[in-house]
Amino acid sequence: MLSIIDKYILKRYLATFGAMLFMFIPIGIVIDVSEKVNKMIENKVPILDIAIYYYHFTIYFANSLFPIFLFLSIIWFTSKLANNTEIIAILSSGISFTRFLRPYIIGASLISVFVLIMGFYVVPASSEGFNNFRYTYLKGGGQEQMRGDNTDVYRQINDNEFLYVNSFNAQSKVAFNFALEKFDKENLVSKVTASRIKWNPQDSTYTMYDYTKRTVGVLGDKIEKMPEKKTKFSFDLEDLTPVIYIAETLSLDKLYQFIDKERKRGSSNINIYLVVLYKKYSVPVSAFILTIIAVSVSYKKRRGGMGMNLTIGIAIAFGYVFFDKIFGTLAEKSTFSPLLAVWFPNVIFGILAIFLLRNAKR
Template identity: 70%
Template sequence: MLTILDKYILKRYLATFSVMLLLFIPIGITVDVAEKINKILENKVPLAKVLSYYVDFVIYFTNFLFPIFLFLSIIWFTAKLANNTEIIAILSSGISFRRFLRPYIIGATMVSLFALLMGFFLAPKASEGFKNFRYLYLIGNGKNEMRETNDVYRQISDNEYIYVSNFNQEAKTGYNFVFEKFDGERLVYKISASSIQWNPTSKKYTLLNYNKRTIGDLDDKIEIETSKNMKFNFDLEDLTPVVYIAETLNWTDLNKFIDKEIKRGSANINVYLVVKYRKYSIPISAFILTIIAVAVSSMKRRGGMGINLAIGIAIAFSYIFLDKIFSTLAEKSSIAPIIAVWIPNVVFGILAFFLLRNAKR
């Protein structure tokens, strides 16, 4: 059961966090509008799309900058409690520091659940709208940059592989197409064509300059046609997904997508796994950053709240910096994504432990 002290601190916790969000959101929108207004006017973007973009913008950046907003809000109101000697009065009444932390942990639980639900369901949809708008209206050659269309090589099943040297999304056409089917390590047959085009009416692919070589024990069988219609067990979205596809999928779809990409031997699997693991690591960071913020700001300092805020800002941006570095390393190197994503939480978890021990003294 919550006591008067719990309700008092919890109310300050949630209210300050909410106010911090409401203060920074208009600032972020204003800065973004000032930066992008020329492009928006130049491309004559409809007002409805602009308004939809800024709704997605708010959700996207709230999810991305959630640790900073939370950390600074706790630093702010806890330092104010310390500056008004309220914390000294609370601890002098016989309440232990661990008991003093309880409403903070309850608040962190509520915020982390909110962050978890946002990361699973709200943020993916907002990310899709935000990214699509940027690529379609704000980036010079955005439509072509949305997809990896050069030297596309994919495993579409356990024993089938495809390759196109270049893919034109507007024409639904791939060039220098190759399809290979294996039985274990033995090549069964190979299909090649100068181009492959999707036909939405017949739900088939049209191959120009079709050539099929079936490997035999003593000799090979070769089939050549100028044009041939065929069905394959892949579609265009599978062939060239948008580069940010993982960010736009909800939890269920993301897991299905990752399983499918693992079977295909996708070269981008680490990128997708980083997105998946971050959905868990960010909510957990609410607890770690809450403990650090309380430990840092609960002491009354000679410099006042300014010193606490300066320390808090330095720690918050260090966390974001470390998180970004290891996420990039996971995407570009051989380091395991789950390790890279959780390293910032482990490092700052250890820091939280030592700061808390010091604060108790």
């Protein structure tokens, strides 16, 4: 059962975090509007699309800066408790510092579960809407940028088939210098080539031009040629060059399936997708770490008052974000382990949390 003190602190914990979100999200929207209003007017963006964009922006923005909002909100209300000598009264009554932390840990647990569920199912949809709007209306050549590198694409479709195209046009759904090779273990069974191949969305077929199929036989190869051939394949041509932020737009189960498929295809972007996956689990854990650090930093009544606590808190919060961004980028752009990169900030700040907690207990 929660005591009166537990309920009091937990209520302040959740209320301050909510107030921090509702205070900074409108500021974020105003800043975003001021930066992009000229582009929106220039591109004649429909009002409905703008409204939908800012709905997605709100969720995307809150999720991205969740650790900072949580950290600062805890420092804010804990510093107020300390300045009002409420914490001194609580600890003087015989309650240990560990027991004093209990409502904070309960609050962190509630927020972690909420963030975890949002990250699995809600944030991906908002990420898709947010990024689609940016690349469609706000970036010059955005439709091409969102496809990333679409030249010399080589993919493994399944255990036996390998696909290659020299270049791919995302708008016309046409690939050039197409080749599809089928193997039986290490032996080539057949090879299909075409100067270009076009996706037909009406009936989910492909039209190949300058079609050639070579079937390898024991006594001799069989060659089949046609100027044009329409057929079906087991792959989606658009899968050759997925949008650069596609992993952010997938729910948890679809993300696992997508990563498994991209691994088999030998995707060069696999580290980017793994960083997105691991962050879905690491971000909620940060709620506990940052909660302990925030309480340990702000539970004392300092000479500089709340301003000193907030200064220390902001420095630590931005240090956490700095490590998170640096190691995330390192994993995406190099061979550095994505798992280690994503969890490294939590490990470092977890050690800091243990150190501060031990000092606070003394």
